[in-house]
Amino acid sequence: MINTVEFILNCITLVIGICTWMVILMILMLIVYYLFHNRIKQEDKMTIIHGINMYILLLIFTTISISFNIQTMLGDLNKQNFNSFSCILAGYFVIVSINSLYYVFFNQALFRLCRIVYSTYGWVQLSWIHIILSPIEIILICILYSPAFVWHDIVYLTKEYYCFIDYTNLRLSLWVSFNTYGIPLCLLMLVYLRITIFIRQQSNNLTWLTKKRQQQDLIVIRRIFIILSLLIIIGLPTIILMIRFYITGKLHPLFYRILWFSVTLSMMILTITMIILTPQLKKIVFKYFRHNRVIPINRTLPNQNQNQ
Structure with missing residues (x-):
């Protein structure tokens, strides 16, 4: 018999996805x-390229998550079995994509670090270096999670009908959490501290224009922290349920449904927030909507009457 709450939660997640x-x-x-x-x-070009990298990863992640939700829905309705090697690969790549997504934020901060602290080193500011950084990181992340295949820790969840991490496996859940959140956040903190210290040390020796540009770069990094903090806050229900499991030894029946609901909601908020908080991306999107805006008839009629 279908659990109504589970099914409704999955449907909502699917629609959001x-x-x-x-x-x-x-x-x-x-x-x-x-x-x-x-x-x-x-400068704007690099920001846009980072934005493209992020939205490509978001698209990959969202595509896989939608497929997971569809499999769950079909499984709930028809008890279909989707266990296969491709299922394992999908579970693997969804972890890789979400991890890579956090490194996009680090890459943005790294670009600002190179502009401010290492401005005298021209080679670190070359576009192609920052462009190839994301593919290199994805390869390294794939290698980083390769033990999951050896350990057979990405499993088919019989009640969810897709392959993913078994969060009852403490080893892998801690490994994924540390690599996905711990390392990128620590790197971001180091970049932020390095830039802050550098600006304070150089504050008396810089022109007004340079100071202004550095402050703008610092604001960008602060925005990144705001976005990441928002994503972590949205993921709090899942974190609370994980802590509950480690204390009681029992995984909540709705754990994976709540997990995907919070993650999918996070991706939606991230998609919109990045446009709002990134002036270059905001300009592109709003420019399109301004060009395609329809002028209401009741606003044009008075002007026509006056001309007549």
Whole structure:
């Protein structure tokens, strides 16, 4: 018999996921089109490239999460079995994509670090270095999670009908949590501290224009922390349920449904927040909507009457 709460929660997650996927695809197409059809300053170009990297990873992650939700729905309704090697791969790559997503934020901060602290080293500011950084990180993350195959820790969840981490496995859950959240957040903190210390030490020897640019870069990193903090707050229900499991030894029946609901909601909020908090991306998206805005008839009629 279908658990009504589980089924409804899965349906809500699926709807949010599909809406998020459509928004991501639209934004990604707008950004790519703008990048190839406009002359862009070097600084803005790097910001846009980081944005493209992020939205590609979001698209991959959201696509896999939607497939998971569909499998869960079909499993709830028809008890279909989706256990296969491709299922294991999907579970593996969803972990890789979410981990890579957090490193995109680190890459943005690293770019600002190079601009401020290592501005005299021209090679660290070359575009191609920052462009190839994401693919290199993805490869390293794939290697980092390769033991999951050896340990057979990505398993088919019989009650959820997809392959993912078994959070009752303490070893892998801690490994994933540390690599996904711990390392990127620590790196971001180090970058922020390094930039802050550098700016304070150099504050008396810089021109007003340089100080202004550095403060703008620092604001960007603070925005990154705001976004990450928001994502962590949204994920608190899952964290609380995990702590509950470690204390009681019993995993909540709705754990995975709540997990995917909070994660999918986080991706939707991240998709929108990045546009709002990134001026370059905001300009691209809002420019499109301004060009396609329809002027109401009741606003045009008075002007026509006056002309007559």
